[in-house]
Amino acid sequence: MNYLVSLIKEIITKRKLILDLSKADFKKRFVGSYFGIAWMFLQPMATVLVYFFVFQMGFKSVPPVPDYPYVLWLIPGIVPWFYFSEVLNMGTGCLQEYNYLVKKVVFRVEILPVIKMISCLMVHGIFAIIMILVFFCYGFLPKASWIQILYYSFASSMLSLAIAYFTSAIHVFFKDMAQIIGIFLQFGMWMVPIMWAPEMFPAIPSWLPVLLKLNPFYYIVAGYRDSMLTGNWLTERPTLGLYFWTVTIVLMLIGLKVFKKLRPHFSDVL
Numbered sequence: 001m002n003y004l005v006s007l008i009k010e011i012i013t014k015r016k017l018i019l020d021l022s023k024a025d026f027k028k029r030f031v032g033s034y035f036g037i038a039w040m041f042l043q044p045m046a047t048v049l050v051y052f053f054v055f056q057m058g059f060k061s062v063p064p065v066p067d068y069p070y071v072l073w074l075i076p077g078i079v080p081w082f083y084f085s086e087v088l089n090m091g092t093g094c095l096q097e098y099n100y101l102v103k104k105v106v107f108r109v110e111i112l113p114v115i116k117m118i119s120c121l122m123v124h125g126i127f128a129i130i131m132i133l134v135f136f137c138y139g140f141l142p143k144a145s146w147i148q149i150l151y152y153s154f155a156s157s158m159l160s161l162a163i164a165y166f167t168s169a170i171h172v173f174f175k176d177m178a179q180i181i182g183i184f185l186q187f188g189m190w191m192v193p194i195m196w197a198p199e200m201f202p203a204i205p206s207w208l209p210v211l212l213k214l215n216p217f218y219y220i221v222a223g224y225r226d227s228m229l230t231g232n233w234l235t236e237r238p239t240l241g242l243y244f245w246t247v248t249i250v251l252m253l254i255g256l257k258v259f260k261k262l263r264p265h266f267s268d269v270l
Helices: 002-013 015-028 038-058 070-092 111-137 144-173 177-191 207-212 217-230 238-269
Strands: none
Touching (some): 002 015, 002 238, 015 111, 038 070, 038 111, 070 217, 111 144, 144 177, 144 238, 217 238
16 A cells, blocks of 8 residues: 555656656657558547447347437447557556666656556547537537546546556566457457447346446446436446445555566566
8 A cells, every 4th residue: 555655646746757758658659650640540430330330220229228329328338448448458568668768777667557548548538529529419418417527537547557557567577468458358348348238138137237247347338328328427326336446446456566576577577
């Protein structure tokens, strides 16, 4: 816990440096690309279109929220997932990518996953704006509950950062971690769930919805949909919220403990 407190103090003290490095990381991803930042959105938007045509146009899926088309139910679920998966993918390899900083004794390497997270958060902010514009295009006016997106984005940041501390430390010594994360994310999208919901399939066993809620990211997706669609407030899910933050804090402590234990050997391997 003392290690976590000292890290928070370090982040606050060096917030300007972290922000500058995050901006540089954001820009660096598109250097030398003709379409630049457009590539950031093309693949996710193509993914949304594929699922839209498969589930709404093909299977005629009806979302569990009345009076909303499938695409408006899908987007609040898949937007936070894009953010979560990007933080894990980018964060897992951050020590390898910034190995020249890891080898500097004066640089505290714990802030590298934070830099990646903030860089991804910038992208997520643009996606959140696009999500709101899509709702406007369908004729839906803003709700007061939309402000909760800020809270759920913060919650998603903490969960992804907690896991990224663990995966980034392991990746230095076990390069297959990046591939494992990729497979985990492919299965995870269906286990949240994002494209489907138990309410859409009456024959699903009663225990399955309870099992799905054990996935902490379920809270994030449910929260985004509560905020954008039904207008429910986060206080209406107190038990799920308590469970989420308990799991996130435990994962953060485990991730930081592993990171701290392996940190003295990073420069030797890199």
